[in-house]
Amino acid sequence: MKPFLQRMITASTLLRTYTDFVRPSLLQYSRTFSSAFQLRKYVDLPPPVNNNDKLAPFEFIAHAAWYPKQKSHTMPSWKHKDAGEDAFFKTRTSQGLALGVADGVGGWSSVGVDPALFSWTLMDNAASAAKHAFKADEILDNAFSHLQKEGKVSAGSSTACVLHLKSTGEMSTCNLGDSAFLLIRDNKVVYESPSQQHYFNCPYQLTVVPDSYPNRHALVTDMPKDGDTKDFYLKDGDLILLATDGYFDNVYNHETLALINAGTHNMTTDDENAQPVIEKLVKALTLAARKLSFDRKRLSPWAKAAQENGNFYRGGKVDDITCILTLVRQKE
DSSP: OOSOOBBBBOOGEEEEEEEEEEOOOOHHHHHHESSSSOOOOOOOOOOOOTTTOOOOEEEEEEEEEEESSSOSSSOTTTTOOTTTTTTEEEEEOSSSSEEEEEEOOOGGGGGTHHHHHHHHHHHOOOOOTTOOOOSSHHHHHHHHHHHHHOOOOOEEEEEEEEEEEEESSEEEEEEESSSSSEEETTTTEEEEOEEEETTTTEOOOEOOOOOTTTTGGGGGBBOOGGEEEEEEEEEEEOOEEEOHHHHTTTTHHHHHHHHHHTTTTOOSSSSSHHHHHHHHHHHHHHHHHHHHHSSSSSSSSSHHHHHHHHHOOOOOOOOOOEEEEEEHHHHH
């Protein structure tokens, strides 16, 4: 995330969201940066099979890849992977699979706070909460509540995006900030989560601020309930890419789709074949974003959004990049 502590804007300009059910669209959606959610039209898909019918259970193959903006020479014990200020989790639950990413706000480092402590603590808590919570927003709410109460993190901020995929084929999602996920079906991007921003480069974020911090009331202090929540019915063969903004700020949807379609072209229905394909593909996606972030001449998604908001900028955005790619399988 851009290393600045962003300030709150007038509350009347902020949009609060509520949970609703989404049938994924066949309409491509371009990522935008806005202080309000973008209105989109969806093409209805055939209705899901009645929940009372006996369905073959769904299974999920998920792999993560990450690339820090700068590699750490030393790494504290609580930091499971060197993902920079990013953090993530993926864990099996009694209902299926839960996963999430978080992006710590780098500006806290200027006052002696490691931004990754907040993001990793939040994701560790989410992994624990997923064992008991049923919905993605419940997972995030429990994770943040525990972070506030346990006192391990005295200061920090982070965006977060959490998904819970159930063996029934249902998926609940909660995205707060500018991390995001894509749902890819039948070689098309059928849904992309919206970027939540108070204004350009100021994403929604969970925050812990010390009582003694100067002007603490002026800092962005969003809550899990402010996240964008959705529910989906999944389909055999669906692919879900969950990533921090370091990926989406550098790679357009059509480029992601081209990489994924090429990478899964020869994938069979055999899980032994799919496992290495998904693992190799998520690494390729992360590396592609990393390379594009250093292209100074490219009109990246980040540069395009900056120009649309009156900032002259060209090139990629060098940032921490974390991706989790999940393949949906329905067993006969």
